[in-house]
Amino acid sequence: MIAETICAAGSAAGLGVAAITAYRKRFLAAARIAAYSLIPLGLVLTGAVGWAVDTAFSPTAWVGFGLLGGAWALFSTTRAVERRSGGGRKDRKAAGGAQREAVAPAASAPSLGRGGSRPSGRSAAKPTSAGAGDDFSDIEAILKKHGI
Template sequence: MFTTTVCAALSAAGLAIALLTAYRRRFRRATKIAALSLVPVGLAMAGLVKLGGKVGRATGDWATDLVFKPSVWGGFGVLAVAVVLWVAQRFAGERAKRKAGGGAAAPAAAPAASQPALGAGRGGKSRGSAPATTGRRGSGSGSGDEDFSDIEAILKKHGI
């Protein structure tokens, strides 16, 4: 009951300020103030003020238990052990996969997978050479340079 009265008083004060602002011909500002002043009464009527109080009390009780009850600390200890076991099994699983696959299997897959990105399919360049895009710019041939020739033509047209 007291909470509802306080919320209604806050809303009434806000609406009075909104009326004074509207009297000064600041209608947009007055509308904004009126909208914000209706929030406390709306929260009280919807029951959200009481809900917020219950959530606050429950949070406070939990924090008090966290500080003063050893069983809560034990619960956090159990959660920490669970996280450590989860992470350890992930690392152990990855290590077991590496051992089962052999030492040469993983590196052999990487160069074959990266060859198209390095340009081995274009002109037969080896893996150790520079990518194909560095030598192409000045030559004026190739499918990628057709795009550049269009851009160059536009720039020449505009005198750049």
């Protein structure tokens, strides 16, 4: 009963704020505020608030939420371990653990050079045509500016 009263009072306050906003000729904002303020009232009338209150104070529901959280933690832990070890995927090209080929093997060539020196000139990946070089010239300028 208290939850329903609080939701109804919140809706009434929100509609009051919407009326003041509409009085100030900000109709779009007033409509948005009115929409948000009608949500708690709609939840009360559908019975969702009563269900939520009954669920919040039910020990059985909390045990169920705990079990769901534990299942999620187990799932995410096993996925993290699987990704870290690199195994467990059945859709690999070779079951013997063949290494993946790089998508752009020359893309990281400047970073593999000498210690902290910056690469001079153009990057190791040459554009295939003159038009492709023009497309990436601004990106290369930004990367050079940041020392990458």
